[in-house]
Amino acid sequence: MIVEKIDTFGGHRDCVYSLEKGPQSNQFFSTGADGLVVRWNLGRPDLGDLIAKVPASVYALAFHWSSGLLWVGQNYEGLHLIDPDKKQEVSSLKLTSAAIFDIKFYKNDAFVALSDGIVAVVDIEQLAVKKHLKASEQSARSIAINPVEREFAVGYSDNVVRIFDLTTYELKRIVTGHTNSVFTVAYSPDFRFLLTAGRDAHLKVWEVERQYEAYQSIVAHMFAINSVVFSPDGTLFATASMDKAIKIWDAETYKLLKVVDRARHAGHGTSINKLLWTDYESQLISASDDRTISVWKVA
Template sequence: MIIEKIDTFGGHRDCVYALEHGPQPHQLFSAGADGLVVRWHLDRPDLGELVAKVPASVYALALHTTSGLLWVGQNYEGVHLIDVSSKQEVNSLKLTTAAIFDIKFYKNDAIIALSDGVVIVVDAEQLAIKKHLKASDQSARCIAVNPVEREVAIGYSDNTVRIFDLTTYALKRMIPAHANSVFTVAYSPDFRFLLTAGRDAHLKVWQVENEYTLHEDIVAHMFAINHLVYNPAGTLLATASMDKSIKLWDAETFRLLKVVDRARHAGHGTSVNKLLWTNYKNQLLSASDDRTVSVWKVA
């Protein structure tokens, strides 16, 4: 495996926490502690554009493909809906005074994870609250949707992952997954496995069709694992850590293939917070506390 850093996007004034696909394969959005929401073009790396500015940190970005609106989760103020073509805020939802850690869409539902342990389900067209899911007093950190089993997995700071029914939002299962906060959850592209990781630096693989029994427990990093993503082909997996490294894994065997760090690849000098694997030339993006977004070519 060859991995090569081909670009760095600079311009954020503080840590970068969120990355999201754009409406075109070569576009993406980034946001972070400076409240700036920026659109980047992978075919024109010099062309960063400010799309929105909000008054507080942004941990969550989600593009609603039906409406084309970018949902921006702003700390303590709710959600801003941005028309990315006009760069105008067209609506906002004053949902909460808690931090918003993740936003995912399923059909017409927006599922929003909050730092007070509440998960809010919003009708994405009517912008009306449908459900409040209060299953923990500790933060709901991350969301993964499984449309095949019609389930949604939510990772919490109480070390557990809870599985809810996607139709009724009834709690179906609670997995005592980790020794500390769960920061990232993802279903494999074939939905056979749920992958979870977090502050305990373990990457865990759960068998979905076998009542979420543990399949693998890998000591994957030195410090907290902040995020994990699959490549578009579903053959590779990437993890990002507070230990400043990105690691690439075989998605079938979960074997470590590559460590991307500062010494070997001019990687990030501080915590790697978020990853985005694009369809554009198979490029992998990483966002860091060092205020930059790096672009990686994986071959």
Template sequence: MPSYVQVERIDTFGGHRDSVFALINAAQSDHFYSAGADGQVADWDATRPDLGTLVARIPASVYALTRDPASGLLWVGQNYEGIQFIDPDGKQVMGSLKLTTGPIFDIQLYQQTAFVALGDGVVVVIDVPTRAIRKHLKASDQSARCIAINPVEREVAVGYSDNQIRIFDLLTFDLKRVLSGPANSVFTVAYSPDFRHLLAGGRDAHLRAWEVEAGYQPSHDIVAHLYALNHLAYSPDGRWLATVSMDKTIKLWNADTLQLRKVIDRARHGGHSTSVNRVLWLSETHFATASDDRTVMLWQVIG
């Protein structure tokens, strides 16, 4: 593996009027969706940043966004009230689900089950086809911030603002174990593509890893950023791990060794001017980042 990794900024997508918090893939491989504090949900063509399309305008900030591949509907979590279901092609609201009067921080789908992380500490389990609530998982009085699913071990990892990561059974929803996470709120959790590792980051700026098959034995604790580590994501081929931070930087790591390979910032790469909130891999070599500076940027990894 070469010691030098080159990253180039390909495009900047402007149009949001406030911080951008959410990025997800679309059905088309060269498209993606974004949403944020302005309540706008936008559809972007990665090859044409000037052709962004407004899909929906939500009357609240949007922190959580996902797409149901079966129906094609977007699940949009508002920062009060609940979830709206949007047809992105017809740009129509196809229904809503009242869940909470507080924020929704994450929505993750697995087969016909949805897991929704709420600001009051509850994780709501929903049957996707009927939208019926199956279970309320209440394991903390502080916010449930992020969710990751491991279908191999049949587990769901949830990060909370009480510094803990709780592992639930994917089928019975029973609480199986509690991990000590960051020294402050857990903002992001992810399983590696082979599901052998769980990674997490949060307000304390550390990148932490656990060995899943060894009973979640801690394996890494890295001071990854200067300020809060907001989100992390693996590339589709499992080669790269990207982390983004309140310190305005994007960092690329070797996914296997967690060796830092590249720091992407404004001075050297024309990066974001404020907190970077989200990262989304569009392919093995291209990823997008979203920021408080109201923009989404597209990047290419070379080498």
């Protein structure tokens, strides 16, 4: 396997926390501690386009495909819906005074993970809260949707992953095994497995159809794992860590294939917070505390 750094995108003035796909395969959005929301073109890395500026840090971005609006989760203020082309705020919802860690969509629902332990279910059309799911006193950090089983997984800072029904919102299952905060959850593309990781640096794989029975437990990094993403074809996945490394894994065998770091690949110098594996020439994007975004070719 060959991993080659193609580009570095600079321009953010502080840590970059979130990446999100844009409406075209060569576009993506970024945001972070500086409150800048930027649209990038993978074909033209020198052309960062400022879409919005909010007065607090942002951990969560989500692009809503049918409306073409970018949802921005501003810490302590709530949700801002931005039209990226007009660079205008279309609407907003003062959802919470807590931090917003993740936003995911399913049909007409937006699921929003909050630092007060609540997952808010928001009606997308009405932009109104339908339900507060309070299953923990500690932060809800990451959400993954499984439309096949009609459920969604939430990773929490109380070391637990909880599985909810997508339509009734009822708590279906509690998945335990991590010894510290769960920062990232991701279903495999075939929805047979759930991958979870976090502060304990362990990558855990759960078999969905066997009631989330433990399938694999891997000491994957030296420090906290912040992000897990699958390649577009589903054959690989990548993990990113506070240990400054990206690791590429075989999605079938869970075997480590490549370590991408500063020494060997001119990688990031500080914590890597988010990964995005794009459909554009299967390029992998990473965002870091070092204020930069790197683009990687994986072949």
